[in-house]
Amino acid sequence: MAGLPKETKQGLLEIMRRFRKGAYVPFLTPEGLTFTESRVVVGIYTAREEGEPIVQPRFLAERMHMTPSALSQTLKLLEEKGYVERHRVSDDFRAVSLELTERGYEIAQKADEMREQHLTEMVEYVGIEDIDHMVATLHKILDFHEKQAEAGKIERVDHHCPRTKR
Template sequence: MSESLEALRTEMFETMQRMRQRRSTPPLPPGITRGEINTLMMLSMMEARGETVRPGMLAACTHATPGAVSQTLKSLEEKGLIVRKRGEGDSRSVAISLTDAGHEFENEGRRLHDERFMHMLEFLGEEDAREFVRIVNRMLEFEESHPWKDAAVSNAPRCEKEGGEPCA
């Protein structure tokens, strides 16, 4: 790799790291955590698509463990923001839906998020915002056309327990 590309790679990596570290988030509606509002927003989107939402679906969509989702749902239920309904004929099956109060919290969280996003777009201006979208789409195009190769993973250092079993 040429020195100029190496320098650009380093600058790009450091800039992306700074974005992750300094990313500001909009204020939350009072009485709710970031994880709870994210769960409410995800639940609202899934309901809007007509889906029957189950805890496992939320865990998969939010990249959270089932235990973490369970704790979040318990808190949201105690606050009166969701209801859980057992499936007919299968008491293990649980469907989750927003209450009216849950919809109000979700709407306020979405409003704050959208407001912040609009401020960012105004700051960037239309030309820079369009250029950003174009570049992100090019990066996605690269990711879709250049998947990670198994060989790269097989050369990586491995974590193994005694007996040669891979670590979780």
């Protein structure tokens, strides 16, 4: 970063630290669900809305960047609370499909509406042009990092849990 103006370098590093240090999460936890529980319910809902015929734990864990054991614990709590059911897919006792109960579906819809409202408010605050520009810029940054990793210049680090301690 030797050629960058000092203010640009400082601003970029500061914003990167802020993104890494703290994640701001809108309150998408209707009816007292934890953040993780709400995320899993919405994850099942979204997968079904996108046309996934069967939502299996492995698929959901990968999609949500959760460890299978963390997801399993959360699913157990959601089953106990009456939001999720597991159904056997075949004779293999390990193969299950995740289904939302009526109560789970209602909560997922409410959380999805809350997320939509949050995004709408953010876009109204920031402005659609700035949001579109930011998305395009972040895609360029990701492309840059992917090319750097492919060239062996940097290492990719996968975070399996979205709420890991930093």
